[in-house]
Amino acid sequence: MNSDMVNLARIGKPSPPCVMVIFGVAGDLTRRKLLPALYHLAHHRLLSPDFAILGVGHKAMNTDTFRKQVRAELPQMAPGAVDPALLDELLGRVHYLAGEFDDPGVYEALRSRLAELDLTENTRGNYFYYLATGPDHFANIVERLHIAGLTRQDEGWRRVIVEKPFGSGLESAKALNRRLQEFLEESQIYRIDHYLGKETVQNILAFRFANGIFEPLWNRQYIDHVQISVAETVGVEQRGNYYDHSGALRDMVPNHLMQLVSLIAMEPPISFQADAVRDEQAKAIRAIQPLAAERVLTDTVRGQYGESSTGGQWVSGYRQEPRVDPESSTETFAAMKLHLDNWRWADVPFYLRTGKRLQARNTHIVIQFRRAPFVLFRDTPVEDLSPNQLVLHIQPEEGMSLRFAAKRPGPVMRLGTVDMDFEYGATFGQVPSTGYERLLHDCMMGDATLFQRSDMVEAGWGVVQTILDVWKAIPAKFPNYQAGSWGPKESAALLERDGRCWRDFPC
Numbered sequence: 001m002n003s004d005m006v007n008l009a010r011i012g013k014p015s016p017p018c019v020m021v022i023f024g025v026a027g028d029l030t031r032r033k034l035l036p037a038l039y040h041l042a043h044h045r046l047l048s049p050d051f052a053i054l055g056v057g058h059k060a061m062n063t064d065t066f067r068k069q070v071r072a073e074l075p076q077m078a079p080g081a082v083d084p085a086l087l088d089e090l091l092g093r094v095h096y097l098a099g100e101f102d103d104p105g106v107y108e109a110l111r112s113r114l115a116e117l118d119l120t121e122n123t124r125g126n127y128f129y130y131l132a133t134g135p136d137h138f139a140n141i142v143e144r145l146h147i148a149g150l151t152r153q154d155e156g157w158r159r160v161i162v163e164k165p166f167g168s169g170l171e172s173a174k175a176l177n178r179r180l181q182e183f184l185e186e187s188q189i190y191r192i193d194h195y196l197g198k199e200t201v202q203n204i205l206a207f208r209f210a211n212g213i214f215e216p217l218w219n220r221q222y223i224d225h226v227q228i229s230v231a232e233t234v235g236v237e238q239r240g241n242y243y244d245h246s247g248a249l250r251d252m253v254p255n256h257l258m259q260l261v262s263l264i265a266m267e268p269p270i271s272f273q274a275d276a277v278r279d280e281q282a283k284a285i286r287a288i289q290p291l292a293a294e295r296v297l298t299d300t301v302r303g304q305y306g307e308s309s310t311g312g313q314w315v316s317g318y319r320q321e322p323r324v325d326p327e328s329s330t331e332t333f334a335a336m337k338l339h340l341d342n343w344r345w346a347d348v349p350f351y352l353r354t355g356k357r358l359q360a361r362n363t364h365i366v367i368q369f370r371r372a373p374f375v376l377f378r379d380t381p382v383e384d385l386s387p388n389q390l391v392l393h394i395q396p397e398e399g400m401s402l403r404f405a406a407k408r409p410g411p412v413m414r415l416g417t418v419d420m421d422f423e424y425g426a427t428f429g430q431v432p433s434t435g436y437e438r439l440l441h442d443c444m445m446g447d448a449t450l451f452q453r454s455d456m457v458e459a460g461w462g463v464v465q466t467i468l469d470v471w472k473a474i475p476a477k478f479p480n481y482q483a484g485s486w487g488p489k490e491s492a493a494l495l496e497r498d499g500r501c502w503r504d505f506p507c
């Protein structure tokens with residue numbers, strides 16, 4: 001059986017017996033995403049009957065109180081209906097261990113609790129550790145697990161899921177990789193990027209490589225440019241503390257946006273095996289031309305939102321957000337023009353944009369094709385005709401649309417632009433999901449395809465490092481866009497200069 005067949009054969013199969021150890025179990029991520037995702041996996045019968053969850057947190061609680069808390073919270077957090085009987089069944093597998101992550105005693109206690117679970121729940125020494133903690137704890141937790149003998153794979157498999165942020169720049173990402181690799185094999189490290197858990201993101205691979213009609217057009221000969229927008233309407237909410245040290249560029253670009261660029265730009269992999277796919281993704285990210293310092297000045301845009309009171313509703317500016325420095329120079333908007341140095345994409349700009357407090361929540365990828373030669377329509381009014389666009393709608397709309405020209409009905413030859421739409425929900429129905437279900441299940445199955453490898457993470461940081469350096473060296477005049485707008489005017493100008501415009505900001 002080849003590896004693709006192995007991959008296909010396991011789709012829909014329950015996980016092997018194992019324990020999921022969650023560090024940071026009392027945090028938001030666990031409550032909002034991880035536990036609801038596990039509930040959905042239980043609902044789809046994708047968890048082994050010999051599966052257990054062991055939460056480690058610093059709150060003084062025991063298993064009973066933790067179960068009560070989850071029973072009360074999960075129905076509010078999980079998208080879709082929750083069946084009380086199934087929830088009870090899941091809760092029966094949930095356990096709690098109180099302690100500080102830097103206390104060696106906790107890892108001793110963890111070892112005995114895991115040994116107990118191996119006996120009582122028959123989990124067979126297979127453990128995976130989810131680091132849902134602040135990034136400062138990542139390497140220390142792994143080191144302590146290693147010292148306690150809990151990363152050795154002689155009795156079962158041992159894996160570690162590492163959340164973002166993975167470093168705060170190229171050097172710190174490399175240093176974190178080195179530290180993790182001191183204690184773990186690369187194949188034990190699952191660096192999560194929740195964008196890869198989104199159905200519509202996974203669909204990019206299916207769309208490109210399971211259809212014969214688009215791939216022949218997927219290159220510089222037919223494509224004029226690519227736009228990737230991740231626009232959010234929310235501000236920084238309660239995360240001012242983290243965000244003010246991060247900013248839009250670090251928070252979104254080396255990870256989520258690079259994943260999207262790589263899936264759009266990669267060459268077809270030789271199989272859907274983890275390393276075959278990730279080799280091609282890594283190559284695509286490495287092909288991105290590093291921006292020289294002077295290009296950062298012309299080809300990137302940063303912004304920070306200021307207050308707004310449009311429509312009679314007052315919205316605070318970034319500097320007034322809780323736990324944000326009132327003179328902060330952190331950007332909440334970033335846009336850039338990148339080029340890939342390879343035969344497929346030479347001279348095809350990739351425009352990237354992300355920001356908070358923008359006019360609409362909208363994540364999409366636009367593939368804009370070159371204009372048709374209009375010779376045939378020499379005598380018809382076609383100046384306004386839009387070029388063909390293929391739009392992959394990631395969220396909140398999920399689907400695709402193809403824009404093309406059509407003859408308007410009537411006795412004269414007049415053209416109009418129309419969109420042919422495909423909506424995920426309308427075609428396949430909605431399956432309640434947090435986006436973490438597939439990723440957790442994949443980790444249990446040992447499939448790392450949708451996780452980032454060390455070289456991908458470093459390549460992503462490599463792209464943005466000069467931008468970080470130049471932006472740090474040259475202070476910006478902030479705030480420079482109004483909450484609820486489409487970002488600073490320079491963002492529109494970045495494309496207008498090239499005779500182009502953002503799809504939702506027509507020029």
Ligand code: BG6
Nearest residue numbers: 164194230232251252256363395
């Ligand atoms: C997170 C960022 O990784 O992604 C947040 O830290 C951002 O700042 C979020 O809001 C966006 O995710 P999604 O799934 O809502 O697009």
